[in-house]
Amino acid sequence: MQISVVGAGYVGLTTAACLAEIGHQVLCADNDLGKLEKLNSGRLPFYEPHLDSLVQANVASGRLRFVSPAEAIEKGRAIFICVGTPPLENGEADLSAIESVARTIAATARGYRLVIEKSTVPVQTANRLWKHLSIYNASGLEFDVVSNPEFLREGSAVGDFFHPDRIVIGAESPRAVSMMKEIYGPVLTSPATCPVHSHCPPVHEIPLIVTDTNSAELVKHASNSFLAMKISFINLVADACEAAGADIAKVAEGIGSDQRIGQSFLNPGIGFGGFCFPKDLQAFVRIGERLGCDFSLLKEVEKINLRRAEQFVAKVKKELWVLRGKTLAVWGLAFKPDTDDVRFAPALNIATRLMAEGAHIRAYDPQAMQRAKDELPEVTYCLSPYEAAQNADAILILTEWAEFRHPDWANLAKAVAHRLVIDGRNLYSAHELAPHGFQYVCVGKPHVPQLPVATSAKELVVSQVPVASPLSAPTVSASMQPQP
Numbered sequence: 282m283q284i285s286v287v288g289a290g291y292v293g294l295t296t297a298a299c300l301a302e303i304g305h306q307v308l309c310a311d312n313d314l315g316k317l318e319k320l321n322s323g324r325l326p327f328y329e330p331h332l333d334s335l336v337q338a339n340v341a342s343g344r345l346r347f348v349s350p351a352e353a354i355e356k357g358r359a360i361f362i363c364v365g366t367p368p369l370e371n372g373e374a375d376l377s378a379i380e381s382v383a384r385t386i387a388a389t390a391r392g393y394r395l396v397i398e399k400s401t402v403p404v405q406t407a408n409r410l411w412k413h414l415s416i417y418n419a420s421g422l423e424f425d426v427v428s429n430p431e432f433l434r435e436g437s438a439v440g441d442f443f444h445p446d447r448i449v450i451g452a453e454s455p456r457a458v459s460m461m462k463e464i465y466g467p468v469l470t471s472p473a474t475c476p477v478h479s480h481c482p483p484v485h486e487i488p489l490i491v492t493d494t495n496s497a498e499l500v501k502h503a504s505n506s507f508l509a510m511k512i513s514f515i516n517l518v519a520d521a522c523e524a525a526g527a528d529i530a531k532v533a534e535g536i537g538s539d540q541r542i543g544q545s546f547l548n549p550g551i552g553f554g555g556f557c558f559p560k561d562l563q564a565f566v567r568i569g570e571r572l573g574c575d576f577s578l579l580k581e582v583e584k585i586n587l588r589r590a591e592q593f594v595a596k597v598k599k600e601l602w603v604l605r606g607k608t609l610a611v612w613g614l615a616f617k618p619d620t621d622d623v624r625f626a627p628a629l630n631i632a633t634r635l636m637a638e639g640a641h642i643r644a645y646d647p648q649a650m651q652r653a654k655d656e657l658p659e660v661t662y663c664l665s666p667y668e669a670a671q672n673a674d675a676i677l678i679l680t681e682w683a684e685f686r687h688p689d690w691a692n693l694a695k696a697v698a699h700r701l702v703i704d705g706r707n708l709y710s711a712h713e714l715a716p717h718g719f720q721y722v723c724v725g726k727p728h729v730p731q732l733p734v735a736t737s738a739k740e741l742v743v744s745q746v747p748v749a750s751p752l753s754a755p756t757v758s759a760s761m762q763p764q765p
């Protein structure tokens with residue numbers, strides 16, 4: 282089928298490349314000409330595992346092309362709308378980009394169009410779209426409007442497309458439903474070879490939930506708000522564990538072993554970020570108000586989340602007393618691992634607060650530093666976690682990248698000014714760090730102070746050994762190699 286995708290962001294580009302991969306002819310458009318130019322020269326505008334090779338392969342096969350929105354709307358029989366729906370001041374979703382795409386479709390498209398909203402939109406948006414297309418329909422365009430909410434996660438977006446927990450279709454006509462089944466056919470029946478796994482996990486029957494547009498739209502906001510609530514809940518329990526002297530890891534295990542609850546999304550930390558949860562939660566609260574429903578439960582979820590950064594900074598101050606003039610190594614800036622996305626990233630919020638207290642931040646992130654620089658130019662960006670740790674009064678773990686998992690503690694001990702790790706993602710454990718004389722503070726576990734190592738001896742060590750000579754380092758990942 283000739284498919285067009287308007288909006289080449291994290292959702293649009295992934296959707297376009299994956300639809301081409303399963304055999305469709307896909308035109309992907311964006312009104313950001315710089316982004317289109319980059320894409321047409323084979324460069325991706327953001328980092329997402331597996332997506333670059335998928336885009337290159339499908340451009341090479343001729344199934345994927347990057348074009349202007351006008352061409353995509355003219356030629357696409359099915360049009361996926363994946364443009365941004367950022368939050369407005371009052372938290373409502375900004376639908377102006379959706380409206381402008383609809384206006385273009387109504388004014389320029391001929392014949393039949395299946396208009397598919399994939400961006401996250403408030404309930405009843407499809408009704409408005411339908412009305413808008415009817416009002417501005419300049420050429421007797423025949424059309425159907427479908428809601429097809431997206432559930433992909435950044436960092437695993439390609440895998441999520443080929444192995445969805447469910448596909449939701451909100452439509453008011455059998456023609457629209459059958460076209461959507463045709464579009465997702467290759468994923469629904471037997472996933473084609475999946476670009477992520479050499480051996481795909483055993484496929485289960487992928488539920489295809491066909492309903493009306495309002496219900497489909499609500500599935501998305503409710504799902505994201507529920508997941509956000511689960512995270513805020515476990516963060517709340519983590520606070521209780523810290524105060525009561527319990528272990529959140531065990532408690533989460535105990536809670537999550539209940540099939541009705543499930544283990545996933547019970548990882549405590551510095552709060553949820555990213556372009557989806559914070560804005561979708563706010564938008565859902567506003568939708569509740571518009572519908573006359575009391576969503577104060579979700580307001581609490583948001584409040585708990587906003588407090589996480591404050592609580593983490595308080596932990597740093599408790600350990601280091603005055604932050605003015607202190608050097609803090611920040612490991613991780615992205616809102617989660619495996620992405621370069623720093624939108625609403627808790628790490629940036631925390632770094633900003635620490636700098637406001639007069640601390641100096643030396644940061645490292647495997648993928649997100651360029652985007653972080655645009656937001657926080659005053660931070661010192663380093664080439665490795667080691668460089669970031671040089672003379673640091675503490676190492677702060679703010680994103681749980683796999684490459685931070687096994688650092689060379691012996692060498693780190695020589696590099697830092699004070700052996701202290703404050704872990705906002707519970708990547709390590711106290712007994713792992715104790716042998717190297719590191720104090721360890723994390724989330725949801727009582728802090729067990731370590732006997733500080735005699736500084737004088739350490740100072741002697743540091744001055745003798747050139748910082749981070751690779752020879753003394755056991756083999757660890759490239760970026761975990763101490764810098765010459």
Ligand code: UDX
Pocket residue numbers: 287288289290291292293310311312313316363364365366367377378379381382399400401402431556557
């Ligand atoms: C998008 C939606 O914004 C979000 O609501 C939904 O939850 C997921 O899909 P994302 O793909 O992360 O999120 O957004 P973004 O990366 O900002 O991409 C949106 C793209 O649309 C951008 O490339 C932007 O240039 C493009 N766009 C925006 C258009 O092509 N036309 C417009 O009128 C506005």
Ligand code: UDX
Pocket residue numbers: 431432433434435436505508512545546547548549550551552553554555556557558616617
């Ligand atoms: C989310 C939804 O998961 C996805 O279905 C939807 O399509 C888009 O929004 P994403 O924002 O990419 O995806 O990331 P996700 O993996 O959900 O993480 C969101 C935030 O929650 C991150 O900041 C992450 O660090 C945090 N998180 C996640 C926790 O703090 N604890 C957890 O247990 C899980």
